[in-house]
Amino acid sequence: MMEGLVLQLIDYGESDQIVRLFLREAGTLSAIAKGIKKSKHRFPHHLEPFRIYTFKLDKKPTHDLYWIMSADQVKAFDGIMRDIRKIALGNVIMEFILKGIREEQPHVELYGLVTSVFKELEGSDNISTLWFYSEIHIMKMLGFLPNFVTCLQCKRPLPRNGLNRFDPIRGGFICPACQVSPLGKGIDIGPEAFAALQFMKKSPPQAASRLHLTGPTREVIASFLERFTEYYLERSIKSRAFLKEVIK
Ligand SMILES: [Zn+2]
Numbered sequence: 001m002m003e004g005l006v007l008q009l010i011d012y013g014e015s016d017q018i019v020r021l022f023l024r025e026a027g028t029l030s031a032i033a034k035g036i037k038k039s040k041h042r043f044p045h046h047l048e049p050f051r052i053y054t055f056k057l058d059k060k061p062t063h064d065l066y067w068i069m070s071a072d073q074v075k076a077f078d079g080i081m082r083d084i085r086k087i088a089l090g091n092v093i094m095e096f097i098l099k100g101i102r103e104e105q106p107h108v109e110l111y112g113l114v115t116s117v118f119k120e121l122e123g124s125d126n127i128s129t130l131w132f133y134s135e136i137h138i139m140k141m142l143g144f145l146p147n148f149v150t151c152l153q154c155k156r157p158l159p160r161n162g163l164n165r166f167d168p169i170r171g172g173f174i175c176p177a178c179q180v181s182p183l184g185k186g187i188d189i190g191p192e193a194f195a196a197l198q199f200m201k202k203s204p205p206q207a208a209s210r211l212h213l214t215g216p217t218r219e220v221i222a223s224f225l226e227r228f229t230e231y232y233l234e235r236s237i238k239s240r241a242f243l244k245e246v247i248k
Contacts, residue, residue: 001054002026003074005114006047007094019047019068021055022097022114027105031057031066045073050080050090050118079122086121088243089131093117095239096138096229110141120205127247128218133200133208135225140201144232146172148198153178160195163188166224168231187227193220 004023012018015037022028036043047053056069080086093114101107117134124130139145151158152172158164162176165186173189189197196217200208213221222244230236 001056003052003054005052005111006049007098009047009049017047018065020098022094022111023055024108024111025106027107028097028101028103029066030103031055031068033068033071036068042070045071047071048076048081049094050077050087051075052115077118077122080118085127085243085246088239088246089121089127089134090118091239092131092237092243093134093138095237096135096233099233099235099237100138100142107141110138113137113141117205120209124209126209126212127243128222129200129211129213130205130209131243131247132196132218132221132225133203133205135229136197136200139229139232142232144171144228145201146228148173148194148201151175151178158194161191163190164194165189166228168227171232185227187220187224189220189224190217192217193224196221197224 002023002025004021006019007022007028008020010018012032015035017033017036019031019033020028021031033043033047036047045053051073052075053071053073055071057066058069059066080090097110097114101110117130121130136145146166149157151174152167152170153174154177156175158173158175164173164175165179165188166173167186169185192214196211196213199211226240
């Protein structure tokens with residue numbers, strides 16, 4: 001038995017579904033749920049995102065896909081399913097997982113992050129902060145988080161009250177004293193945004209969801225994360241556009 005989440009569902013023929021799973025112990029993989037639309041015995045619950053199941057999987061040597069022999073629902077994040085803004089954020093997180101990790105590579109820590117953010121999101125109204133929190137921590141777990149402490153150039157501590165500039169190509173920050181070149185692809189991060197990023201990086205999701213940010217700070221952080229994640233993942237997160245629209 002393996003615990004996991006459903007990331008993506010595609011109907012296949014009249015009674016089957018192809019499912020992308022994110023398993024706690026095994027990472028992501030593709031599986032087929034044969035006869036899911038007909039067998040209440042093997043599949044007492046529908047498969048849906050934002051739910052945790054225990055799966056029984058099998059793989060026949062002649063097939064590419066795993067077979068889902070049974071799926072039992074362990075938990076439903078109902079608080080997410082009732083709110084379109086939360087569904088939109090959940091979709092962004094799931095797109096990150098689908099695009100950020102290779103199939104069948106275990107990511108136990110990342111699985112723990114996703115389930116703890118979903119749990120917090122159920123009861124929280126602070127969608128934008130949980131969005132930033134999720135992106136920062138996913139990137140950190142994928143090994144891409146920049147150094148928030150020292151300047152890339154002079155190696156001195158970055159000032160907390162200045163305008164530190166993020167350089168996406170070198171993957172770090174330049175202190176005000178070292179900023180000689182024009183802005184280019186960089187982005188200036190003011191004190192409130194910088195402090196919020198540092199705070200979110202070292203906090204649990206409950207603390208982040210209590211953090212309230214001003215509109216301009218939210219904008220700076222959103223564009224920093226967009227440029228930073230797209231540079232490193234080398235692809236864009238398409239579901240972000242809908243999230244931005246519904247939390248406006
Ligand atoms: Zn410097």
